[in-house]
Amino acid sequence: MPSLLAQSxxxxxxxxxxxxxxxxxxxxxxxxxxxxxxxxxxxxVNVTDNQGANMRMTPLVAAGLLVAEGIEPILQLTCRDRNxxxxxxxxxxxxxxxxxxxxxxxxxxxxxxxxxxxxxxFDLDSVLLLQAVSALNRGVDMxxxxxxxxxxxxxxxxxxxxxxxFASTRPKLAKKATAGARFFQTQAVxxxxxxxxxxxxxxPLDVKVIAGILVIKSARMxxxxxRNIPGLKVPQTVIERLRGANDPAAEGVRIAAELAGQCRxxxxxxxxxxxxxxxxxxxxxxxxxx
Amino acid sequence: xxxxxxxPFEEILAALEGGSRxxxxxxxxxxxxCKAGGEEEVFRMQEALTAAAKEVTGTMVIDETCxxxxxxxxxxxxxxxxxxxxxxxxxxxxAGIQSVAEASGKKVVAGTDSRFLGNIRRFGxxxxxxxxxxxxxxxxSGGVCPVTVCAKGLLNGPCxxxxxxxxxxxxxxxxxxxxxYERLERQGRVGGLDAITQxxxxxxxxxxKSLTLEx
Numbered sequence: 001m002p003s004l005l006a007q008s009x010x011x012x013x014x015x016x017x018x019x020x021x022x023x024x025x026x027x028x029x030x031x032x033x034x035x036x037x038x039x040x041x042x043x044x045v046n047v048t049d050n051q052g053a054n055m056r057m058t059p060l061v062a063a064g065l066l067v068a069e070g071i072e073p074i075l076q077l078t079c080r081d082r083n084x085x086x087x088x089x090x091x092x093x094x095x096x097x098x099x100x101x102x103x104x105x106x107x108x109x110x111x112x113x114x115x116x117x118x119x120x121x122f123d124l125d126s127v128l129l130l131q132a133v134s135a136l137n138r139g140v141d142m143x144x145x146x147x148x149x150x151x152x153x154x155x156x157x158x159x160x161x162x163x164x165x166f167a168s169t170r171p172k173l174a175k176k177a178t179a180g181a182r183f184f185q186t187q188a189v190x191x192x193x194x195x196x197x198x199x200x201x202x203x204p205l206d207v208k209v210i211a212g213i214l215v216i217k218s219a220r221m222x223x224x225x226x227r228n229i230p231g232l233k234v235p236q237t238v239i240e241r242l243r244g245a246n247d248p249a250a251e252g253v254r255i256a257a258e259l260a261g262q263c264r265x266x267x268x269x270x271x272x273x274x275x276x277x278x279x280x281x282x283x284x285x286x287x288x289x290x
Numbered sequence: 291x292x293x294x295x296x297x298p299f300e301e302i303l304a305a306l307e308g309g310s311r312x313x314x315x316x317x318x319x320x321x322x323x324c325k326a327g328g329e330e331e332v333f334r335m336q337e338a339l340t341a342a343a344k345e346v347t348g349t350m351v352i353d354e355t356c357x358x359x360x361x362x363x364x365x366x367x368x369x370x371x372x373x374x375x376x377x378x379x380x381x382x383x384x385a386g387i388q389s390v391a392e393a394s395g396k397k398v399v400a401g402t403d404s405r406f407l408g409n410i411r412r413f414g415x416x417x418x419x420x421x422x423x424x425x426x427x428x429x430x431s432g433g434v435c436p437v438t439v440c441a442k443g444l445l446n447g448p449c450x451x452x453x454x455x456x457x458x459x460x461x462x463x464x465x466x467x468x469x470x471y472e473r474l475e476r477q478g479r480v481g482g483l484d485a486i487t488q489x490x491x492x493x494x495x496x497x498x499k500s501l502t503l504e505x
Contacts (some may be wrong), residue, residue, distance in 0.1 A: 057428025106449040109459045129445040168471035171483035230451030230458040
């Protein structure tokens with residue numbers, strides 16, 4: 001498998017990933033700067049797909065630009081904006097661009113973004129998208145028609161270790177594994193015990209777990225996240241710690257670094273969500289690696 | 291039933307621009323139940339249009355405007371008033387509005403927006419449970435339709451936006467997949483959720499559809 005991320009995970013290396021958001025515009029220079037800042041210290045860089053349903057440059061092209069810079073991207077692909085033809089054809093395009101990692105996602109509600117009157121597609125869901133990627137890897141499309149050559153994607157899915165009621169999400173996690181997910185990149189985790197329980201639960205699935213680490217700047221930002229970002233819930237203890245700190249931004253980095261360090265003994269890697277603060281990624285990585 | 295709501299009166303008036311004589315048609319079935327076009331709403335519309343200096347040539351509430359021969363027959367029975375009108379203002383679902391347009395050949399104004407196929411929760415409260423997808427999955431999902439009740443129409447479980455059992459799209463709604471899980475768990479058959487539900491066949495959604503029963 002050409003994916004370096006896959007190679008590291010199968011060698012039981014603790015991996016670190018970060019993420020960049022494609023620009024709202026045709027100029028990729030800010031994206032490339034951001035990627036260049038974080039890439040040297042991580043194993044791969046996620047490229048988000050119209051995140052929060054806000055229209056931006058297609059992650060397919062953004063990820064292709066990263067490949068050209070020698071950076072290994074994880075292309076996030078959501079089912080919200082594309083039907084089954086578009087998803088598969090983008091995946092074939094990704095293969096042609098040398099993109100090896102895919103994160104198959106459902107996608108946030110279109111109503112929360114900047115085109116709330118658009119049509120949300122959801123022709124496939126994340127499980128069916130994973131299945132489609134697996135089909136392409138076998139050299140056929142999702143209807144079984146042969147391709148001119150198979151793809152070689154290393155494909156992952158999302159998971160939410162701290163969601164309640166967790167039991168209701170378990171069948172879908174198992175289906176994601178069956179459909180071909182080789183790694184989970186999780187929603188932000190805050191409680192290492194919950195993460196450990198999650199890892200125990202999914203261990204039979206034989207899927208690597210990369211825990212989401214959210215870097216929060218202030219108590220206000222945490223409260224904003226809790227109000228506005230689906231699936232993210234910053235616990236009150238973290239909010240209080242940020243509120244009581246002299247330098248909340250630095251405290252947020254410390255919280256993230258502590259948690260990321262604890263993950264080393266629990267799961268297979270961490271995914272740092274720095275919310276646009278690329279400069280803090282090396283600091284957190286250093287704390288994990290030491 | 292088909293749930294419809296009346297368009298804002300200003301919008302109806304704007305659509306009646308260029309004519310002063312109006313014949314108003316309601317429907318005795320769904321539009322009556324959801325108070326968009328029953329006897330009472332037709333009467334109120336007549337009053338409002340009269341106050342807005344329109345002349346109402348007549349009104350009638352047809353028993354099922356979607357029934358095309360019946361609508362044609364009922365319109366014929368009031369031919370004089372219908373012919374006299376510049377516009378036929380129809381307060382029924384979109385199906386009924388088109389029956390009237392076809393039967394009369396006249397300029398028809400839609401006074402409603404057709405919203406959804408609704409269950410009646412209680413008087414005046416309607417909920418969408420079925421979206422007429424043509425490919426029913428209720429046997430596998432505990433009698434809860436994921437295509438309709440899940441805001442994203444997901445077939446294989448909850449999305450990452452579910453929080454404390456609430457739907458990402460509207461926190462006042464319970465996540466359809468949490469409901470499905472809990473119901474199947476009570477019935478001792480969550481194992482049924484292990485199999486991947488394959489992609490929908492959207493050929494069922496091609497339109498216009500028709501059905502002719504065999505004699």
